[in-house]
Amino acid sequence: MSEKSEVDLTxxxxxxxxxxxxxxxxxxxxxxxxxxKGEVGKLKIGKKPGKTDVSFxxxxxxxxxxALGEKTELVQAPQEHSMLMLSVGGQTLAVFTETTxxxxxxEGMVVQRAECRPAVNESYVKLKKxxxxxxxxxxxxxxxxxxxxxxxxxxVSNHVANVEYEKKKRTEGRMVxxxxxxxxxxxxxxxxxxxxxxxxxxxxxxxxxxxxxKEILREIGLYNAKGTHKSTWELKPxxxxxxxxxxx
Amino acid sequence: MTSLGGSSSSSTEYTVRVPKNNSKKYSIMAFNSxxxxxxxxxxxxxxxxxxxxxxxxxxxxxxxxxxxxxxGKKQREEARRKKFGIxxxxxxxxxxPWILKIxxxxxxxxxxxKKGGVTENASYYIFTQCxxxxxxxxxxxxxxxxxxxxKHRTLTAEEAExxxxxxxxxxxxxxxxLQRRLRExxxxxxxxxxxxxxxxxxxxxxxxxxxxxxxIHDLEDDLELSSDESDSxxxxxxxxxxxxxxxxxxxxxxxxxxxxxxxxxxxDSDDGDYEGLEVDYMSDESSSEEEAxxxxxxxxxxxxxxxxxxxxxxxxxxxEEKQNEExxxxxxxxxxGKKxxxxxxxxxxxxxxxxxxxxxxxxxxxEAASALFMKKRTPPKRGGGRGSGGSSRTGSRPGTPSIDSAxxxxxxxxxASKLEQGKRQVLGGSSDSPAxxxxxxEPGSTATTTQSxxxxxxxxxxxxxxxxxxxxxxxxxxxxxxxxxxxxKPMTTKDLLKKFQTKRTGLSSEQTVNVLAQILxxxxxxxxxxxxxxxxxxxx
Numbered sequence: 149m150s151e152k153s154e155v156d157l158t159x160x161x162x163x164x165x166x167x168x169x170x171x172x173x174x175x176x177x178x179x180x181x182x183x184x185k186g187e188v189g190k191l192k193i194g195k196k197p198g199k200t201d202v203s204f205x206x207x208x209x210x211x212x213x214x215a216l217g218e219k220t221e222l223v224q225a226p227q228e229h230s231m232l233m234l235s236v237g238g239q240t241l242a243v244f245t246e247t248t249x250x251x252x253x254x255e256g257m258v259v260q261r262a263e264c265r266p267a268v269n270e271s272y273v274k275l276k277k278x279x280x281x282x283x284x285x286x287x288x289x290x291x292x293x294x295x296x297x298x299x300x301x302x303x304v305s306n307h308v309a310n311v312e313y314e315k316k317k318r319t320e321g322r323m324v325x326x327x328x329x330x331x332x333x334x335x336x337x338x339x340x341x342x343x344x345x346x347x348x349x350x351x352x353x354x355x356x357x358x359x360x361x362k363e364i365l366r367e368i369g370l371y372n373a374k375g376t377h378k379s380t381w382e383l384k385p386x387x388x389x390x391x392x393x394x395x396x
Numbered sequence: 397m398t399s400l401g402g403s404s405s406s407s408t409e410y411t412v413r414v415p416k417n418n419s420k421k422y423s424i425m426a427f428n429s430x431x432x433x434x435x436x437x438x439x440x441x442x443x444x445x446x447x448x449x450x451x452x453x454x455x456x457x458x459x460x461x462x463x464x465x466x467x468g469k470k471q472r473e474e475a476r477r478k479k480f481g482i483x484x485x486x487x488x489x490x491x492x493p494w495i496l497k498i499x500x501x502x503x504x505x506x507x508x509x510k511k512g513g514v515t516e517n518a519s520y521y522i523f524t525q526c527x528x529x530x531x532x533x534x535x536x537x538x539x540x541x542x543x544x545x546x547k548h549r550t551l552t553a554e555e556a557e558x559x560x561x562x563x564x565x566x567x568x569x570x571x572x573x574l575q576r577r578l579r580e581x582x583x584x585x586x587x588x589x590x591x592x593x594x595x596x597x598x599x600x601x602x603x604x605x606x607x608x609x610x611x612i613h614d615l616e617d618d619l620e621l622s623s624d625e626s627d628s629x630x631x632x633x634x635x636x637x638x639x640x641x642x643x644x645x646x647x648x649x650x651x652x653x654x655x656x657x658x659x660x661x662x663x664d665s666d667d668g669d670y671e672g673l674e675v676d677y678m679s680d681e682s683s684s685e686e687e688a689x690x691x692x693x694x695x696x697x698x699x700x701x702x703x704x705x706x707x708x709x710x711x712x713x714x715x716e717e718k719q720n721e722e723x724x725x726x727x728x729x730x731x732x733g734k735k736x737x738x739x740x741x742x743x744x745x746x747x748x749x750x751x752x753x754x755x756x757x758x759x760x761x762x763e764a765a766s767a768l769f770m771k772k773r774t775p776p777k778r779g780g781g782r783g784s785g786g787s788s789r790t791g792s793r794p795g796t797p798s799i800d801s802a803x804x805x806x807x808x809x810x811x812a813s814k815l816e817q818g819k820r821q822v823l824g825g826s827s828d829s830p831a832x833x834x835x836x837x838e839p840g841s842t843a844t845t846t847q848s849x850x851x852x853x854x855x856x857x858x859x860x861x862x863x864x865x866x867x868x869x870x871x872x873x874x875x876x877x878x879x880x881x882x883x884x885k886p887m888t889t890k891d892l893l894k895k896f897q898t899k900r901t902g903l904s905s906e907q908t909v910n911v912l913a914q915i916l917x918x919x920x921x922x923x924x925x926x927x928x929x930x931x932x933x934x935x936x
Contacts, residue, residue, distance in 0.1 A: 153442065153443055157435070157440075163436055164524070167524075167531075168424070168521075169521045169522075169533070170518050171518065173522070175519060176519035177523075180414070180535075186414045188412050188414050189411075191409065191410045191412050192409045193408050193410070194408075195406055202411065239426050240431075241424055241425070242426075243422060243424060244423055245421060245422050246421045254425075254435060254441070255524070256524070259596065316707075358501075389587065
């Protein structure tokens with residue numbers, strides 16, 4: 149697929165500046181749970197002479213963590229975060245978006261980078277502890293098997309699988325020879341789908357006894373004993389009209 | 397948005413919203429600041445996924461319209477794969493790189509590779525300020541590092557390695573790509589094999605011009621005719637002059653012995669053969685390449701009688717020169733000495749005269765001699781034929797060229813001059829006679845040679861062609877010359893070019909190419925394919 153999408157450059161032309169903020173995982177999780185309009189918190193930008201102080205406060209309703217298992221009720225995500233401002237120096241960062249319809253548009257350029265750091269308080273420390281416990285749990289577990297594997301089998305008069313097979317055979321019965329023309333039609337339609345068939349597959353498709361089928365096949369088809377399609381049947385050249393073949 | 401007053405620092409509060417149901421996926425496009433990318437200057441941009449990594453699974457399956465086998469072929473294939481443990485990584489479209497084209501076909505191109513690990517431990521959000529003052533945060537889906545793609549031609553890895561090996565010798569780096577381009581032009585008629593050589597040849601031309609490099613090579617050191625290449629018999633390690641079947645052109649550029657890397661494979665086992673030898677300069681090339689070639693040797697031999705005479709003549713000359721100059725560094729075998737002295741001479745000359753490309757051999761003695769030498773040098777480098785072991789020439793050599801009896805030299809010279817005359821049938825300009833005269837004169841002035849030209853095959857020096865060159869070079873690029881070559885043996889265009897080296901003919905490589913093309917058109921030789929290469933030949 150090589151349709152190129154024309155990139156919508158309106159954002160670039162307007163020179164819209166955006167911020168790129170790195171946010172901790174738990175905070176991102178909380179944000180994804182935001183309801184309603186999606187308000188998650190407040191950003192406070194304080195411009196002191198000399199430096200800019202930015203902080204983020206998480207909304208209260210979002211502080212309850214629920215993704216960590218049993219101990220969640222006790223743990224709360226911290227509310228206060230400070231935003232560390234970084235420069236965009238060594239890289240020129242642009243933001244582009246892709247819609248589901250594969251439309252690409254350039255949203256703007258990154259003018260400021262920031263890292264969101266939680267204020268370290270008790271709740272945060274507890275949260276971190278929990279996270280560590282979860283992550284240090286080994287992914288693979290050793291269990292003891294209750295019933296170990298045996299190769300000792302008790303003798304059985306008839307195996308389960310065998311019994312089922314016989315039942316199936318009995319119900320289906322022998323294959324009945326259908327009308328010659330009908331079978332041929334079935335074969336033609338089958339060969340339309342694929343060029344080479346194994347006799348077994350044809351039997352499956354046509355539900356005809358093998359000898360009968362072979363008779364008909366001898367009439368309209370060829371047997372490939374060698375070559376890439378080992379022991380397969382195909383239609384005689386005069387009966388087939390494949391697109392690719394014609395091209396050849 | 398509320399503004400809190402009353403504090404010494406003014407701070408403003410903004411609401412942060414994380415919109416849900418985003419149909420748009422945000423990604424970062426990162427450019428290196430060194431590339432100085434300014435998105436606002438883009439007038440038009442196209443971006444698409446680079447699908448070059450997708451293996452076409454569908455390819456093998458459909459033969460003749462779903463004709464290829466049936467019934468669970470796919471399942472069977474999968475089962476086979478699982479059995480053998482072949483795990484094919486899934487081709488995920490979202491992970492494929494982007495190709496970004498700015499301002500249409502002529503503009504810049506960038507390739508954006510997805511950066512891994514971005515969303516593993518932390519999430520990135522894009523904060524945009526809305527008109528109402530609140531911030532909206534969108535999660536970043538992927539980070540792509542965009543690098544500009546070079547449109548200019550670059551060297552392949554092998555070529556780059558070659559060039560790296562020559563970095564100390566190559567002064568003119570611009571010629572490298574030029575050669576490559578010329579090589580590609582020739583690629584039409586010729587084969588890839590010749591590529592390296594030809595390029596090398598031309599390159600050498602320039603390098604030789606530097607004059608400062610002392611190289612003990614024969615002009616024809618690496619002139620290999622395509623049909624004659626013999627891979628394994630090449631000898632290495634010595635600065636043995638190689639006899640070439642080809643006739644040397646008057647330019648007498650010292651060419652670096654090219655390893656003929658592209659075309660010939662050297663046996664590693666030969667590497668150590670010449671380790672202990674004293675050689676003049678341990679350059680990559682000079683010490684390593686010798687075009688071996690029994691065939692070459694043989695053909696050289698055919699030319700032998702003539703060539704040898706000439707060559708020995710040259711030797712004589714060279715000896716003289718040597719006496720005049722210091723040759724402290726030469727180390728070559730007696731046998732090859734012949735060549736070497738010549739080479740040395742040339743080298744020295746080069747040093748002294750600081751030749752430029754168009755051989756300014758127009759100087760008198762020295763130059764003339766060197767020109768002569770060059771010419772004669774055709775010397776088949778003989779690598780294989782002559783014993784390998786390079787013996788080293790000791791420093792005594794310079795001072796004491798072994799002296800043949802004057803009589804032999806005289807006869808040799810006479811023979812040489814006769815040959816010269818014979819060859820110069822053509823329009824031979826001035827360069828012919830002067831050269832001949834020079835030839836005659838030289839012998840008179842000095843003692844002669846040492847090393848008798850090893851009969852091993854000097855090929856006949858090329859008779860000067862009709863074009864007169866500014867310098868006293870003996871070789872001219874004329875129809876006559878080309879005809880002679882083509883009658884003698886089938887040659888590829890590359891080989892022909894080798895014969896008419898720019899240093900000897902005084903033409904630039906482009907001119908040579910043009911003139912040669914014209915001549916070939918006039919001659920309209922017959923073609924045949926040997927070793928997959930197109931050879932020309934004439935039958936008279």
